Amino acid sequence: MTPYPPEHLLHVLHEHQQQFLYISDQAICEIASRLKLPRAQVEAVTEFYAFFHRAPRGRFDILFSNCTSCGDQKLMQQLCDRLEVSVDQTRSDGLISIGQTSCIGMCDHGASALVNGLTITSLSEQIIEEMASLIESETPVSAWPTSWFQIGNNIRKEGLLLTESLEAGAALKAIAGRSSDEILNEITASGLKGRGGAGFSTGLKWKLCRDADSDLRYVVCNADEGEPGTFKDRILLNSHADTLFEGMTICGQVIGATQGYLYLRGEYRYMLDALQATLQSRHEAGLLGSNILGSGFDFDISIVVGAGAYICGEESALIESIEEKPGIPRIRPPFPVTSGLWGKPTVVNNVETLVAAARIALHGHQWFETSGTWQSKGSKLLSVSGDCARPGIYEYPFGTTVQQILDDAGAENVQAVQVGGPAGRLIGEDHFSNHIAFEDIATGGSFMIFDKSHDLLEVISNFTHFFAHESCGFCTPCRVGTRLLKNGLDKICSGHGTAHDLDELQRTAALVSRRSHCGLGMTAPNPVRDGIKSFPQLFEAKLLHKEMEPEFNLDASLEEARSLTNRDDAEAHL
């Protein structure tokens, strides 16, 4: 068995961060020398990932989600007030740091936070109060109430994938004796398309990788699940890990790979031990390792855990991250199928895609094809959250209407739905009769509901801040453009925007989506563009009726100088 790589740079930095609360210059040198990596690489990685810090964090390091579904600013402020610390600061005695992080994938569990990397959900004022007392008494997190750390699946509707729990090895046994061509044909005939968002044909992806000329190939499972509002892979990793590993093994057999990697988002670290245990039991059952089920086929899987970078969900950034580098997307082509991990042909598939592939191998393509639409076969797992009575996981055949989902989730007075997360589409009532399908409304799985009491501009602003924060900074249109979008929207939201600012916002949005290097920048303007198109009245109501209002208020910015010099007379103003 390839063990969990204890010496992977991200893992070593994580251990160091946990133990010493930051990564010092000296630590960087020592780690670089121990791992035989350039010092500059270790430093660049430390600075790239949000979960590593160059200055000491508190002994209790709390990150509140700032997602519209699993974040709650009021509760964060309550804890700050109670422990006398500001957001993004470490208290002078080093006891506590409180900060914010992007969605942690707990949108069906209400307000959530990471405490020393562990997830606590369903936060309430009472829990915050108890938490503050535990922190003040320096009670280790391991002694905090276990119920706070329990994370249920919240499955509300089962379909093709969720109804049945596959016995370990069932799909591998079903394909025993079949050639890789036969298995590939089965996957291709099923019409399975990638569930990570882009919807590329899985059969074709596997074929392109298999046909690429190389001595080595790799299978990578993308379990980065960072799109705000998405948590469906969490459920599959939690309850269908065997099927997922079976899907990876089948992919390995088809393309001729002997090694696979599961890239697990850092926020899901709490599942690591269970996933390792599943890998171990598969080894013991002869379902991983050498000569799997006596077939002569060798295949192994290792897990790499990320460290708080949404961009690492983009497949080439993810590959960079597995290669122990900052997650900066590569220039494509070449695509991973011909040049992926360490330059070798690599299949990158989403968790749900690989689970579906294992099922297709077991039941055959007809079983899969009976569900869905002509262009979108099978089912889709949706992570439903926001203003509804029943948030959770819903599995639907493709072709289900948005309205049906809203009804099932008990959503009333709905103003808008964000389908596919901030990178997806913000739709209003006029689209509720549309269908979830690649040919209509495509989604990686996020389905966030906003009722009429919600300030949609605030939601759009939250998404715009998210992209500005998560831009990796590699290319100028995205690095600068996402900040311009954020600033422009903030100006409008605060009541200082004019018609000119709205035009500028649209111009910038068009430029960012056209000129950015990767999918993050290309989709970052979606919330602003959809918002202006579908809900123009929200923006117009905020505009000032004048030509132009300067973004920078020079007179206000001199306030500090006035107060330092104790002057407030007319001459001290512009």
Ligand SMILES: Cc1cc2nc3c(=O)[nH]c(=O)nc-3n(C[C@H](O)[C@H](O)[C@H](O)COP(=O)(O)O)c2cc1C
């Ligand atoms: C910014 C960005 C973030 C992404 N995040 C994810 C993710 O968290 N999970 C995922 O499976 N795909 C994600 N993708 C899509 C992947 O790049 C890739 O298309 C996908 O993993 C391929 O798997 P599939 O063919 O099974 O869908 C992301 C893409 C972009 C541009």
Ligand code: SF4
């Ligand atoms: S578009 Fe944004 S996230 Fe993508 S490479 Fe450019 S700066 Fe990085």
